[in-house]
Amino acid sequence: MYALKDKYAIAGIGYTDFTAKSGRTVLDLALEAGSKAMADAGVGAADVDGVISYHFNDSVPSIAVATGLGLPEARYAVEFSSGGNAANLIVLSAAAAIEAGLAKTVLCYRAMNGRSGFRLGGGRDMASRGITQFTAPFGWITYPQAMAMWCRRHMIKYGTTSEQMGAVAVSCRNHAQLNERAMMRAPMSLADHQASRMIVEPFHLLDICLESDGACAVLVTKAERARDLKPKPVYIMGGAYGGGPFQGDDLFDAIRWPEHAHNYAKYIANDLWASAGVGPKDIDVAEIYDCFTYSVIMQLEGLGFCKEGEGGAFVQNGRIGLGGEIPVNTHGGLLSEAYIHGFNHVIEAVEQLRGQSGARQVPDAEIALTTAGAMTCGSALVLRN
Amino acid sequence: MSHLNKPVPAPDPDTKPFWDGCRKHELLIQECDACGRFHFPPAGRCPHCGATGSRWVKASGKGTVYSWIVVVHPVPKEVYAGEVPYVVALVDLEEGVRMATNIVGCDPHAVTANMPVEVSFQDVADDLTLPCFRPAKPSA
Ligand SMILES: [Zn+2]
Numbered sequence: 242m243y244a245l246k247d248k249y250a251i252a253g254i255g256y257t258d259f260t261a262k263s264g265r266t267v268l269d270l271a272l273e274a275g276s277k278a279m280a281d282a283g284v285g286a287a288d289v290d291g292v293i294s295y296h297f298n299d300s301v302p303s304i305a306v307a308t309g310l311g312l313p314e315a316r317y318a319v320e321f322s323s324g325g326n327a328a329n330l331i332v333l334s335a336a337a338a339i340e341a342g343l344a345k346t347v348l349c350y351r352a353m354n355g356r357s358g359f360r361l362g363g364g365r366d367m368a369s370r371g372i373t374q375f376t377a378p379f380g381w382i383t384y385p386q387a388m389a390m391w392c393r394r395h396m397i398k399y400g401t402t403s404e405q406m407g408a409v410a411v412s413c414r415n416h417a418q419l420n421e422r423a424m425m426r427a428p429m430s431l432a433d434h435q436a437s438r439m440i441v442e443p444f445h446l447l448d449i450c451l452e453s454d455g456a457c458a459v460l461v462t463k464a465e466r467a468r469d470l471k472p473k474p475v476y477i478m479g480g481a482y483g484g485g486p487f488q489g490d491d492l493f494d495a496i497r498w499p500e501h502a503h504n505y506a507k508y509i510a511n512d513l514w515a516s517a518g519v520g521p522k523d524i525d526v527a528e529i530y531d532c533f534t535y536s537v538i539m540q541l542e543g544l545g546f547c548k549e550g551e552g553g554a555f556v557q558n559g560r561i562g563l564g565g566e567i568p569v570n571t572h573g574g575l576l577s578e579a580y581i582h583g584f585n586h587v588i589e590a591v592e593q594l595r596g597q598s599g600a601r602q603v604p605d606a607e608i609a610l611t612t613a614g615a616m617t618c619g620s621a622l623v624l625r626n
Numbered sequence: 627m628s629h630l631n632k633p634v635p636a637p638d639p640d641t642k643p644f645w646d647g648c649r650k651h652e653l654l655i656q657e658c659d660a661c662g663r664f665h666f667p668p669a670g671r672c673p674h675c676g677a678t679g680s681r682w683v684k685a686s687g688k689g690t691v692y693s694w695i696v697v698v699h700p701v702p703k704e705v706y707a708g709e710v711p712y713v714v715a716l717v718d719l720e721e722g723v724r725m726a727t728n729i730v731g732c733d734p735h736a737v738t739a740n741m742p743v744e745v746s747f748q749d750v751a752d753d754l755t756l757p758c759f760r761p762a763k764p765s766a
Contacts, residue, residue, distance in 0.1 A: 363701050363702075369633035369634055369635050369636055370636045370638075371638075372667060373633070374635035374636055374637070374641060374645075375635075375641075375667050375725070375726055376726045377633035378629075378632065378633050378634060378635055378754075378756055379714050379726055379727055379728045379756065379758075380632065380697060380706055380709065380712055380714060380728070381695075381714040381726055382633070382701060383701045386695060386697060386701075386714065389695040390693050390694070390695050390714070390716060391693075393693045393694060393695060394692070394693040397693065397739040438698075438699075439696075439698040439699070440698060440699040441695050441696065441697050441698060441699060442695060442696035442698060442711075443695070487673070493726075494667075496666075496667065496716065496724050496725070496726060497667075497673070497724070501692075501693055501716075
């Protein structure tokens with residue numbers, strides 16, 4: 242269990258514009274986000290000696306970012322070969338690396354041309370090796386196809402409806418309208434969600450996240466050092482990474498997962514809350530991984546915001562909107578802000594805790610949750626100001 | 627049904643017996659020598675007890691639909707445009723293992739949860755047979 246409560250903090254954040262066609266290299270995007278995070282914290286290249294990222298060979302290596310930013314002493318430049326499930330893991334790993342003396346200040350980033358370059362969700366390996374020889378030959382290839390299977394199982398087991406999933410999409414869009422950096426700001430109604438074309442049943446188009454070009458970065462350092470820096474520190478209270486039994490060989494190998502109506506969240510909840518010393522009732526704002534609408538419902542259940550099977554009803558009637566019981570995805574999420582693979586959720590949580598979220602600010606937000614992952618493994622952070 | 631340009635299995639030492647079985651229209655799964663449990667996907671080591679010995683046994687080919695999707699939007703378009711809508715399902719076999727498959731032989735929207743299904747081998751190429759499933763015939 243993560244045992245460094247409040248000892249580390251996020252001391253700076255940076256991000257690029259989120260677009261469908263950046264016209265720039267992924268490296269250039271990463272360097273912009275990274276240098277902005279350093280400027281935000283008020284530190285120079287000599288102060289940063291670690292760089293961590295996660296990607297599926299659709300980005301740039303950490304050493305390239307360390308080199309591009311001119312870090313004179315890059316002691317710890319590593320990356321995880323991982324999907325969005327690692328978005329919070331890299332922040333925890335930064336704290337762990339500093340605790341171990343491998344670095345002093347670590348830049349964490351995710352950078353991608355996810356729409357104009359390599360389109361992660363549709364670009365499955367068609368070679369059908371390893372576990373995918375038992376999935377791809379049946380035309381089970383894309384991310385939406387993989388996750389629709391989980392969503393359907395929740396519908397089978399609990400009677401969750403498409404309208405309930407639509408409530409997640411509409412809530413995210415409502416928030417995106419208050420967020421100048423969101424890619425999708427046109428109003429959306431539940432009727433719009435229901436009328437959007439079917440992609441893979443049970444998913445309508447508006448159950449599926451965006452594809453985006455952009456980069457996000459945060460700077461992690463010791464809490465006492467963060468207190469000496471310019472911005473208000475955002476402390477890492479706790480966090481967790483993992484999943485349940487039989488997580489499988491890859492994204493599509495959820496064949497042996499015991500019950501697809503639950504995802505990783507159920508399995509990391511105890512570690513997460515114990516590490517932070519708080520529970521769901523203490524969370525003022527939650528940025529929950531929404532690659533697809535259903536994943537928000539499953540994570541709310543798994544982390545204990547509501548009972549298993551009640552997530553569909555829980556997300557209706559404005560409970561996850563601004564002013565509701567627990568405001569979720571105040572930036573618009575992956576569904577309406579941008580798909581920076583979950584790292585934009587960390588940015589939003591930090592801005593909320595700094596009181597910098599403008600029209601979408603949750604009043605007096607003190608404790609925030611960020612999560613990442615939709616299937617067999619994932620990560621989460623509890624942050625405070 | 628043509629399998630042109632679709633993903634084809636690349637059998638490896640663990641999985642070749644399964645695919646060879648399909649070509650003979652036999653649905654083979656592994657039964658662990660040590661703990662007697664069945665496992666799938668094929669592996670050299672039992673995921674339940676860690677033992678390395680197992681034997682290939684012919685499954686009954688009967689099961690039920692655990693979950694399913696209906697693919698409407700074809701990806702890649704040039705490969706699947708002529709196939710949609712099609713059903714991908716996770717089927718629980720009587721033996722207690724789960725497989726991904728296609729449900730054939732019925733309207734894609736006729737598939738329901740827990741629907742009884744049986745294996746229906748599809749010879750999609752000279753050297754490739756896929757273990758698909760169809761609605762089970764009502765037992766007499
Ligand atoms: Zn065994």
